[in-house]
Amino acid sequence: MGEKMTRQGVPFERLKIASFDFTCCEGCQLQLTNRESSLPDFLGLLDVRNFREISSERHDDYDIALIEGSISRQDEVERLLKIRKQAKILVAFGTCACFGGVNSLKNRHPVEELIDEVYPGMIIETLPVRKISDLVKVDLSIPGCPVDKGEIERIMVNLVTGSLVTLPKYPVCIECKAQLTTCMFELGEICLGPLTRAGCNAICTSGNTPCLGCRGPAEEINMTAFFELVKERGLSLDDLHEKLAFYNAFEPFSSHEA
Numbered sequence: 549m550g551e552k553m554t555r556q557g558v559p560f561e562r563l564k565i566a567s568f569d570f571t572c573c574e575g576c577q578l579q580l581t582n583r584e585s586s587l588p589d590f591l592g593l594l595d596v597r598n599f600r601e602i603s604s605e606r607h608d609d610y611d612i613a614l615i616e617g618s619i620s621r622q623d624e625v626e627r628l629l630k631i632r633k634q635a636k637i638l639v640a641f642g643t644c645a646c647f648g649g650v651n652s653l654k655n656r657h658p659v660e661e662l663i664d665e666v667y668p669g670m671i672i673e674t675l676p677v678r679k680i681s682d683l684v685k686v687d688l689s690i691p692g693c694p695v696d697k698g699e700i701e702r703i704m705v706n707l708v709t710g711s712l713v714t715l716p717k718y719p720v721c722i723e724c725k726a727q728l729t730t731c732m733f734e735l736g737e738i739c740l741g742p743l744t745r746a747g748c749n750a751i752c753t754s755g756n757t758p759c760l761g762c763r764g765p766a767e768e769i770n771m772t773a774f775f776e777l778v779k780e781r782g783l784s785l786d787d788l789h790e791k792l793a794f795y796n797a798f799e800p801f802s803s804h805e806a
């Protein structure tokens with residue numbers, strides 16, 4: 549895909565990669581430059597063709613495009629379509645790109661009302677928020693708010709070696725229990741860990757904060773049983789609906805009623 553290199557005598561081609569930000573906080577792109585202990589090895593896998601946060605060079609001959617953020621303006625739609633034409637592999641990178649993310653909270657209100665409230669008297673162009681797959685074909689989704697650098701490193705090695713790219717199918721509870729963390733339900737809190745795809749090493753619950761589901765649904769979740777659990781514990785269904793809506797990651801289940 550890119551420049552030929554060898555590592556320990558084994559030839560490999562660096563990934564010709566570009567990273568683009570849309571409506572987001574850029575926290576996911578920032579993760580790419582984290583973990584200094586492994587950063588030289590990680591960057592050694594990549595031929596960075598376009599990545600505003602780390603290089604002033606701009607090249608259009610990339611194979612892999614990381615798309616960070618959701619889409620909330622018309623110029624973003626046009627930029628995304630152009631990137632899709634160039635990229636062989638288009639990656640929805642982070643929760644905003646995969647699901648809409650926190651930006652989607654805007655969709656709960658008429659856009660005109662929000663502009664009047666936040667930017668009174670100003671002309672602001674803003675559209676309802678859409679995730680990347682609402683507009684173009686997505687080849688690979690890497691969720692997380694932000695993405696997990698360890699997971700990104702593993703996926704990049706998979707791509708360099710042509711291996712199957714997989715995400716954990718099991719829920720956050722598995723990673724949480726492996727750390728012997730006291731369950732947030734025992735502390736009277738609603739935690740979305742049983743519904744949410746693992747891969748973050750249960751970073752929130754191990755810090756005594758309930759999971760809000762930023763990585764989206766795990767495989768084969770049982771939403772009915774989860775609603776029953778919340779009811780049995782005497783916890784608020786309104787709070788549950790609020791949590792499920794926070795990242796827009798459980799939108800396919802939004803019609804679920806207890």
Ligand code: SF4
Nearest residue numbers: 572575576643644693
């Ligand atoms: S997913 Fe979270 S960290 Fe990543 S860009 Fe969106 S808001 Fe920022």
Ligand code: SF4
Nearest residue numbers: 721724731732739741
């Ligand atoms: S705290 Fe959350 S993630 Fe951990 S076991 Fe309880 S429900 Fe699962």
Ligand code: SF4
Nearest residue numbers: 748752759760761762
């Ligand atoms: S614990 Fe839940 S909210 Fe926290 S990073 Fe993991 S998936 Fe996201």
